Amino acid sequence: MTRSDESLSARLKSVTWDEHDRTNSAPFIVALMDGRLDRDAYAALLGQSYLFYRELERAGDAWRSDPVVGPFVSDALVRGPALEADLAWLRGDGWRDELVPLPATQRYTDRIRAVCFDSPSAFVAHHYTRYLGDLSGGQIVRSKLRNIYGLTSDGVRFYLFDQVPKPKVFKDGYRGLLDELRWDEPERADLVAEVNLAFRLNRAVFDDLGDALEVDLAGS
Template identity: 70%
Template sequence: MAGLAERLRAETRAEHERTEQSPFVMSLLDGQLDRGCYARLLGQSWLFYQVLEEAAEAWRSDPVTGAFVFDGLHRGAALEADLRWLHGEAWRDAVVPLPATRRYVDRLRAVCFDSPTAFVAHHYTRYLGDLSGGQIIRRRLTSIYGLTTDGVRFYVFDEVPKPKRFKDAYRELLDQAPWTAEDHDDVVAEANEAFRLNRAVFEDLADASGLAA
C-alpha cells in the first residue's frame, strides 16, 4: 500500500499540472507580462500566506502537526520585503484581494485551524511547491524581469540549504503521522482543493492582467 507521501504525489498530479499550466503562469514565465503583474501575484500570495502561517502558529505545540511547522519555510516576511521593494513603503495600499483570493483565504480560515489534516494538506501544497518548481520560477523571473535578490526573496530559502533532503524528510513525516486511512483520504482531497483554489487565483490574475480567455 502506498504511503501518504506517494498518494499525495500521484493523486494530486492532475490538479497540480493544470495549475502549473494556467495561462497567467505561462505568460509570466514567457515574459509576456510586466513587472506589475508579477507584483500583483506576490500581493495575492501574501494574503493567503498570512493565514496559513497564522494557522502554523496555532499548531506549533501539537505533538504531530507541530512537526510540520518550520520557521525556515515561512514566506510572510520575504513577501513583505519583495512588495516593499516593488511598491515602496505604501505597498499595503497596492494589495487588493481578488475574489478568488478571498475564497482561498476563507477556505484556509475555515479548515486549517481545526483540522490537522487540512492544515497539512495546504502546508504541503504551498511549501513543497515553493521548494520545487518555485526555484525554476525564480531563475526565470530574475532573467526576464531584471531582478536579483530584491523582488524574488519569496523564492529564497536561506534556512533550507539542501531542498531535496528537506523534502525527503518532510515526506517521511507525512508517512509517519499516526493518521487513519480516512485521514489520508482527507489530506489528498484537501490538497486537490488547494490546487483548485490556487488555480482560481491565477485565473483572476489573468483577467486583471488583460489576458485573453
C-alpha cells in the same frame, strides 16, 4: 485506487498530480514564465500570494506545539517577511494600501481560515501544497523571473530559502513526516481531497489575476 503498501507521500503525489499539473499550466503562469507580462503583473501575483500565506502562517503558529502537526511547522519555510520585502521593493512602502484581495484570493483565504485552524489534515494539506511546491518548482520560477525582470535578490526573496541549504534533504524529511502519520483512511482521504482543493483554489487566483490585469493570455 491506491495500493495498501503505498506510502502517504507517494499517494499524495500520484493522486494529486493532475490538479498540480493543471495549476502549473494556468495561462497566467505560462504567460509570466514566457516573459509576456510586465513587472506589475508579477507584483500583483506576490500581493495576492501574501494574503493567503499570511493566513496559513497564522494557522502554523497555532499548531506549533501540537505533537502530530507541529513538526511540519518550520521557521525555515515562513514566507511572510520575504513577501513583504519583495512587495516593498517592487511597489514601495505603501503597497499594503493598494492590496485588495481578488474574489478567488478571498475564497482561498476563507478556506484556509475555515479549516486550517481546526483540522490537522486540512492544515497539512494546505501546508504541503504551498511549501513543497515552493521548494521544488519555485526555484525554477525564481531563476526565470530573475532573467525576465533583471532581478537579483530584491524582488524574488519569496523564492529564496536561505535557511534550507539542501532542499532535497529537507523535502525528503518532510515526506518522511507524512509517512509517519498514523491517520486512518478517512483522514488520509480528507488530506488528499483538501490538497486537490488547494490546487484548484490556487489556480482560480491565477485565472482572476489574468482577468483583472486584462493580460493577453493567448500570447497573440
